Structures are given as structure tokens and as C-alpha cells.
Amino acid sequence: MRGFKRLCSKPVVRKRALTRDDLTRAVASLGNSPTHDDLLFTSILLSGFHALLRLGELVWPDRVELRTVRKLSMRASVKADENMYEYSLPAHKADPFFEGNRVLIRRSAAGPDPVAAFHAYLTSRDHLFPLRAELWLRADGQVPTRSWFMQRLRRIFPRDVAGHSMCAGGATSLAAAGVPPATIQALGRWSSDAWLVYIRKHPALLSAMLTDGRSLHDGTNTAGT
Secondary structure, eight states, rough: HHHHHHHHHHOOOOOOOOOOOHHHHHHHHHOSSSSSHHHHHHHHHHHHTTOOOOOOOOTSSSGGGGGOOOOOOBBBGGGESSSSSEEOOOOOOTTTOOEEEEEEEEEOSSOOOHHHHHHHHHHHHHOOTTTTOBBBTTTTTTTOOOHHHHHHHHHSSSOOTTTTTHHHHHHHHHTTOOOOHHHHHHTTTSSGGGGGGGGOSSSHHHHHHHHHEEEEHHTOEEEEE
């Protein structure tokens, strides 16, 4: 039976993780005078990468029956200054009790700065819709949908990049920078080791991360061995 499954199965195709160079390319493609929707797209893209957010946590589903206001982030929850911004994520995939989380993103000197992008979007959004409650709004006043975001993403990247590429790219970037596994898991709000599938690097990197994570957990130090 195992042999039959091996012969008839199809390989798992995972979308490519975005890199900081990809983010730079995306921002540059919008030109020097971005529209409101360009600012919205950029801020969603950078927020998804730096906060390890899934696309479904940033936009509405295309199917109307799956949309719920309970999962929308609101403008009133935003706190921001020149070095960071944060807002409330009311519900997400790993939050079955709708308790919510706070998304916090700090200024980055490597690649496009998410804080600057968010401030530019927020200024435009508040000018156009000062009385609306939703945080993410298109120029026509609609909440952005998955298809709206993907259409814009397809203008810049081939089909090997999709919504999960933001979260996978952020997780991979943190792993390559030596961030401990437990920290990455907490940042991504994963409740199990399932987040490891998001790391798009050589298995040796995963092995090193897990070894370091176990060493920290056990209170041991492998340095110098």
C-alpha cells in the first residue's frame, strides 16, 4: 500500500518565501507617487512579512458568507510612533476563543521600512475615511479581499509567490538571523511545531535551530563543543 501511494502521489508544492530583496522590488515597482491602494498593498505586504501574519488575517475572504466583522482589525486599536506601530488582531487561525492578540512591528533598516509604509497608508486612510472604523480600507471604501491582494501580487511576482509567502518569508528571515525557535513560534502565534513547514531553507538550518532550541530548553550550552 505504501508503495502504491508513493507511485500515485503528487509532490507537495510549497510557495516560495519572500525575501527582503523581494520586498524592495515590490515597493520599487509602485513608483514614486503611489496611490492610496498602492500604499494599502505595501503596508499589508510589509506587515505580513514582519509580523508573520497570514493573508487571511489582513484581508477578507472572497466568499461573502465567510466574512465576519469579528475578524477585522479596527483603526481605534492602532498605537504608533516614529519607531513602531501596533494594532489589535481580534481573531486568527490559532485563536479559537477569539481572545485576540496585539500585532507589534518595529522600524527596520534592512529593506523597506514597514513603519514608514504604515504611517504613509494611515495618513491617506484617515484623510479619506476619518469616520470609518476598519483599519484596512481601499480607496473605494471597501475592505480589501484576498482576490484584490492577489491580483496586485501577481503583477509583481510569478505564481510561485502567494499569500503564505509573506509569513514564510518572515519566519525564514528570522531563522536565518539566528532568532530562537521559541521566539519565532511565539511571534507567529503558532500553538505547535507546525510552523517549521514555513521555513524555506536547507534542512541543516532547521536541525541547527532545533538543536539550539533544545539546548536552551534543557539549560545546556553547546558552545565550544
